Amino acid sequence: MKTIIFYSSTYSGNTLKIAESMGIVLSADLVSIETDTSGIDLSKYNLIGFGSAIHFAEHNIKLQRFVSALSLQGKNVFIFSTRCRPFIGNYHKTLKEKLKRQKANLIGEFSCVGFDRTGPWVLINGYNKNRPNTNDLFKARLFAEELQRKLNPLSSIAKAPVAEYEQGVAIRLKGESRIAGGNVVFLNTTSCIKCGKCMKVCPMSIFQKSDVLLPMNEENCIQCQLCTKHCPTDSIYINESFTNGMRIALREMFSSKLQDCYSSKTD
Numbered sequence: 001m002k003t004i005i006f007y008s009s010t011y012s013g014n015t016l017k018i019a020e021s022m023g024i025v026l027s028a029d030l031v032s033i034e035t036d037t038s039g040i041d042l043s044k045y046n047l048i049g050f051g052s053a054i055h056f057a058e059h060n061i062k063l064q065r066f067v068s069a070l071s072l073q074g075k076n077v078f079i080f081s082t083r084c085r086p087f088i089g090n091y092h093k094t095l096k097e098k099l100k101r102q103k104a105n106l107i108g109e110f111s112c113v114g115f116d117r118t119g120p121w122v123l124i125n126g127y128n129k130n131r132p133n134t135n136d137l138f139k140a141r142l143f144a145e146e147l148q149r150k151l152n153p154l155s156s157i158a159k160a161p162v163a164e165y166e167q168g169v170a171i172r173l174k175g176e177s178r179i180a181g182g183n184v185v186f187l188n189t190t191s192c193i194k195c196g197k198c199m200k201v202c203p204m205s206i207f208q209k210s211d212v213l214l215p216m217n218e219e220n221c222i223q224c225q226l227c228t229k230h231c232p233t234d235s236i237y238i239n240e241s242f243t244n245g246m247r248i249a250l251r252e253m254f255s256s257k258l259q260d261c262y263s264s265k266t267d
Contacts, residue, residue: 001151001234003028004042005049006067008060010034014082014114014132015051021137022049022080022110025144033066042070047107047151050095051080053114058094067095072104078147079106080140082114084127107150110143112136145225154179154186154237169214181237184223184244185215188235198227198236204261220261222248 003026009016023030028049031037042048050067052060059081079095092109099106113136117126132140149155157179160172172179177190189212199207204220207213207227215221223244228236251258 001026001046001148002044003047003049004040004045005030005051006033006037006063007031007050008033008052008063010060011053012115012117015053015080017132017137018080018082018110018112018140019049019051021140022144025141026148033063037066042072042075046076047147048072048075048077049080050077051082054081054083054091054111057089057091059092064095064098068098068102070102072099072102075104076107076151077104078108078110080110080143082132083111084113084116084121086113108143108147110140112139149237149240152234152237154188157181157186157237158183158239166212167210167214167216169216180212180214182215182218184221184239185218185227186237186239187213187215188233189213191233192235193233195232197230197232201226201230204258205264217261219247220258222258 005019005023005028007015007019007030009019009032019030022028026047031040050063052063055061058064059079077099079092079099081091083091091111096106113128113131115126115128115131121127157172157174160174162170163173164171166180169180170182177188180187180189185206187207192213194209194213196209198213199209203224203226204217204222206215206217206221208216221238223238223240225238228238248258
């Protein structure tokens with residue numbers, strides 16, 4: 001997934017800090033709208049982000065005008081902001097309306113407070129001191145990871161019919177790709193290069209390799225996402241859900257199977 005993030009951060013760098021945190025997760029190109037953006041080809045990107053500080057209950061007016069001048073029909077986009085007040089309010093409404101008119105596909109939004117030393121806040125030498133802080137940046141990274149999961153090409157594969165079975169593992173077809181997995185762990189065996197990184201990092205020994213690499217023990221998956229983060233071809237998808245979360249919790253409460261599996265891997 002190729003991502004670009006456009007931002008305006010001209011006051012104290014609050015928004016840039018958030019953009020950088022998201023950019024690390026998404027391997028995104030970060031572009032300030034205060035620079036020359038005329039040579040950027042948006043057709044190369046699968047995801048586009050827009051962010052700024054909130055001014056007078058809206059995103060930066062320059063960012064709004066910048067967004068209005070783009071062709072965004074059918075594009076996956078997200079928006080983010082830094083703000084002075086502790087509550088979110090309706091600060092994203094204006095930008096969201098512009099994106100809706102342009103028929104963009106808004107898949108998420110994020111906001112956190114940031115340092116402000118304007119207006120009445122000069123009397124106390126600034127409000128929201130030391131924000132965004134490490135917790136804010138961590139939440140921004142979590143938000144970016146959620147965007148990745150939403151846009152993963154395998155995110156809806158669990159709903160596809162099973163075409164066949166290989167070594168007891170269900171195989172679903174998506175275009176030219178063969179997707180192995182039952183309900184939790186899905187592996188695109190067509191794009192997989194069998195590097196074995198998922199086998200090395202998985203603490204629960206989910207993956208096994210013979211002629212092909214398969215998720216053989218998905219019932220032990222604890223949804224840690226280490227396999228997805230280390231897969232060089234983005235061939236793995238973990239189907240996070242309430243049901244799968246409850247499965248893990250109940251197995252931990254009433255049996256030692258998960259603990260035993262973990263212990264056998266780490267011994």
